[in-house]
Amino acid sequence: MxxxxxxxxxxxxxxxxxxxxxxxxxxxxxxxxxxxxxxxxxxxxxxxxxxxxxxxxxxxxxxxxxxxxxxxxxxxxxxxxxxxxxxxxxxxxxxxxxxxxxxxxxxxxxxxxxxxxxxxxxxxxxxxxxxxxxxxxxxxxxxxxxxxxxxxxxxxxxxxxxxxxxxxxxxxxxxxxxxxxxxxxxxxxxxxxxxxxxxxxxxxxxxxxxxQFEMITEYFANQNTMRFRSEASNGNINAPPPYGVYRTSDGYLALAMTPLQRLAPLLDLDPDPAWEGDHLSLLVERDQIKRRIAERIVMRSTAHWLAALQPHDIWCAEVMDWTALLRTEQxxxxxxxxxxxxxxxxxxxxxxxxxxxxxxxxxxxxxxxxxxxxxxxxxxxxxxxxxxxxxxxxxxx
Incomplete structure (x- = not known):
């Protein structure tokens, strides 16, 4: 000791x-x-x-x-x-x-x-x-x-x-x-x-x-214009989609920084040229993109999406409460x-x-x-x- x-x-x-x-x-x-x-x-x-x-x-x-x-x-x-x-x-x-x-x-x-x-x-x-x-x-x-x-x-x-x-x-x-x-x-x-x-x-x-140093720095970079939260699945006001939290059929799934071009086929979504833009253009289309992702993810369970996405190095996680966290091996x-x-x-x-x-x-x-x-x-x-x-x-x- x-x-x-x-x-x-x-x-x-x-x-x-x-x-x-x-x-x-x-x-x-x-x-x-x-x-x-x-x-x-x-x-x-x-x-x-x-x-x-x-x-x-x-x-x-x-x-x-x-x-x-x-x-x-x-x-x-x-x-x-x-x-x-x-x-x-x-x-x-x-x-x-x-x-x-x-x-x-x-x-x-x-x-x-x-x-x-x-x-x-x-x-x-x-x-x-x-x-x-x-x-x-x-x-x-x-x-x-x-x-x-x-x-x-x-x-x-x-x-x-x-x-x-x-x-x-x-x-x-x-x-x-x-x-x-x-x-x-x-x-x-x-x-x-x-x-x-x-x-x-x-x-x-x-x-x-x-x-909040990141957000305040961005505030000045955007000429003192406050960036709004996502209409749904908000996770970070400066992060482009899919960054956010999505409802599944039995819980919630968090999606972090992930190229949309890699994510779309795994969600069985048709490709969209708007999904290939740079950071700022993706922020402009953020809510529309997130709505399409949310409509797909809510159809299946959290376990299904983890099994489908993690083997392809998609950054995702189950949203856990304390009871679930305390039961994990980690x-x-x-x-x-x-x-x-x-x-x-x-x-x-x-x-x-x-x-x-x-x-x-x-x-x-x-x-x-x-x-x-x-x-x-x-x-x-x-x-x-x-x-x-x-x-x-x-x-x-």
Whole structure:
């Protein structure tokens, strides 16, 4: 079994001041890479994510258990001088600090970047917000659905007649957390060379804009003209047919980049000169072409089309739900699941990190903490009455 010391971030200390998803996700990825994570929470309820989507028979929500597994909970009331002093002791020793307060709040609490850098010049301080530190939206709630709404991403999903369609998960939160980790790791590399700390900043809006870089670049290339979604079988507003999702007689089939001249005979469709055009001309004829393909594909089963198309190297796939995915041999081969202890049941089944290190995918072993579960031990440790925390001074990477 790979030990924490074998992982790339073994020995690093992360103080996680964030809540909900984006910041905690970033801290979770650092934990999976070997870091020790202290999660600082309010004593009166803690991270609101503890109760988000919680059922009546749960003490801690499944979401909280998944995204905060393995962390240590330190309950502090930052309005109290004594508790703020405890936090500053932790910040003095931290390698990484993550916070997602609304702009200005960390500074009012005395734990903004400049204040933390004054006591710990080597700290990597990651600040996550909804819309950045400046501008008229800066103090608006940094919530995933609202950020998706403002980012333009809702106009990419669904068919042309569909209303704006959000991504069916908190894509802004998760991608923003991943972007924060990218910045943190880059800053740690620089610190290993120069000894300098860093301020890493990102936001939901910046991350969602980056996620759409291809579409936004095309928008400018098309003289600020928005390209419409397909009337049916939409998959990518910039991709020519057959790119999209088609109903079969018993499910759905996804077709990706495939020359129409090769696809037509396999679908028993008569050749059409319009199908031999370049990228732009095919986009002009996109909906008409897709309608002809859809009329043919709906006549047979998904299995029929996979058997007919895949041997000819046509890029296609069955559209699966989670139940179907989890039954596949491929998913089993990836070994992406783990069972962890839980305060509500014998165990909670969740995912593992989507990265392997030296051929090994790190595995968690500790559950999400009860609120303040580690407060007493951490207070002693920070006061120097117990084994010291890992120093922020590290050898060059």
């Amino acid at each position: 790979m030990s924490e010391a074998d992982l790339p971030l073994g020995g690093l200390l992360v103080v996680d001041l964030s809540q909900f998803l984006a910041g905690p996700y970033a801290a979770l990825r650092l934990l999976d890479l070997g870091a020790r994570v202290i999660k600082v929470e309010r004593p009166d309820g803690g991270d609101p994510c503890r109760d988000l989507y919680k059922t009546r028979d749960q003490r801690i929500s499944t979401l909280f258990q998944a995204i905060n597994r393995g962390k240590e909970s330190l309950a502090l009331d930052l309005k109290l001088a004594d508790d703020l002093a405890v936090l500053r002791q932790a910040l003095e020793r931290a390698d990484v600090v993550i916070q997602n307060y609304r702009p200005g709040i960390a500074e009012r609490l005395g734990i903004g970047y400049e204040a933390v850098r004054a006591i710990n010049p080597r700290v990597i301080y990651a600040s996550i917000s909804g819309y950045g530190r400046d501008g008229p939206w800066a103090k608006l709630p940094g919530q995933d659905l609202l950020a998706q709404a403002r980012s333009g991403i809702m106009w990419l999903s669904g068919d042309q007649a569909s209303p704006p369609t959000p991504v069916g998960l908190a894509v802004g939160d998760i991608y923003t957390g991943a972007m924060a980790v990218q910045g943190i790791l880059a800053a740690l590399v620089r610190r290993g060379v120069t000894g300098r700390g860093a301020l890493v900043e990102t936001s939901l809006l910046e991350s969602l804009v980056d996620l 998913f089993a081969a990836l070994d992406m699941l783990q069972d962890l202890p839980s305060v509500d049941a014998a165990s909670v089944r969740t995912t593992r990190m989507p990265i392997s290190i030296d051929g090994v995918r790190p595995r968690g072993h500790a559950p999400a903490p009860a609120l303040g579960a580690h407060s007493e031990a951490l207070r002693r440790e920070l006061a120097g009455n117990d084994a010291p925390l890992v120093s922020a001074v590290k050898p060059a990477l």
